[in-house]
Amino acid sequence: TQSTRPQRLLGAVQKNATRGDPRSVVKAIDEFCRHKEWAMNVGDEKGCILDSVVSELNPATVLELGTYCGYSTVRIASLLPPHAKLITLEFNPDYAKIACQVIAWAGLEDKIQLVEGSSAEWIPKMKEHFGVKMLDLVFMDHWKDDYLPDTKLLEDCGLLRKGSVLLADNVICPGSPDYLKYVRRSPRYKSQYFRSHLEYTKAEDGLEKSVFLG
Numbered sequence: 001t002q003s004t005r006p007q008r009l010l011g012a013v014q015k016n017a018t019r020g021d022p023r024s025v026v027k028a029i030d031e032f033c034r035h036k037e038w039a040m041n042v043g044d045e046k047g048c049i050l051d052s053v054v055s056e057l058n059p060a061t062v063l064e065l066g067t068y069c070g071y072s073t074v075r076i077a078s079l080l081p082p083h084a085k086l087i088t089l090e091f092n093p094d095y096a097k098i099a100c101q102v103i104a105w106a107g108l109e110d111k112i113q114l115v116e117g118s119s120a121e122w123i124p125k126m127k128e129h130f131g132v133k134m135l136d137l138v139f140m141d142h143w144k145d146d147y148l149p150d151t152k153l154l155e156d157c158g159l160l161r162k163g164s165v166l167l168a169d170n171v172i173c174p175g176s177p178d179y180l181k182y183v184r185r186s187p188r189y190k191s192q193y194f195r196s197h198l199e200y201t202k203a204e205d206g207l208e209k210s211v212f213l214g
């Protein structure tokens, strides 16, 4: 039977990356997507911006919305301090299965909790189910129409503190206009646009970093 693109991406990781070496997993995926098959990972150019935000913040608790194949999951987790935790939500079981194996190949199982389910279902369960008090960083890379409702849900669930950072992918392409308007207009956020390009292409895209002011 035909393989899927995520399965072929996993194959490229298992063929070209070194087990237990997260950065080689990131590199293998970028090579595959640049030279073989495009896939919707945040990619190497926006990935460097993601790296700088994570390194500067040094977060203890990270939430990622939209795991897909686990590229940004591995990229973020590879930069986290020893006892830090990353929870990543993915509701597509086929993607979750691939991401789980990509994470295992990188040797990051201890830092990453992959949850198969929707953000709407699991954001309200963060505290009781995962013992999460506050989120230091939220990386949003799921359906673009869910960025705004999920941001409001994070606020309502009391998961954001003064200084919590929301980092959203694709605010230009495919775009999330209602989210952008909200974080840029709201007095409760200090928002900043990092101009870049859509992964593996020359099209404009960027990340929006929004600091919650409490």
Ligand SMILES: Cc1ncnc2c1ncn2[C@@H]1O[C@H](/C=C/CNC(=O)c2cc(-c3ccc(F)cc3)cc(O)c2O)C[C@H]1O
Binding pocket: 040, 041, 042, 065, 066, 067, 068, 089, 090, 091, 092, 095, 117, 118, 119, 120, 141, 142, 143, 144, 146, 169, 170, 173, 174, 198, 199
């Ligand atoms: C609500 C919810 N909860 C948990 N997981 C969720 C969820 N909504 C989606 N997900 C999961 O996240 C992933 C969805 C990601 C959506 N990302 C995209 O649609 C996306 C699309 C493009 C793109 C740009 C130009 C083009 F011409 C074509 C595509 C680029 C990107 O970087 C993207 O992230 C997979 C899905 O199962």
Ligand SMILES: [Mg+2]
Binding pocket: 040, 041, 042, 141, 169, 170
């Ligand atoms: Mg994206």
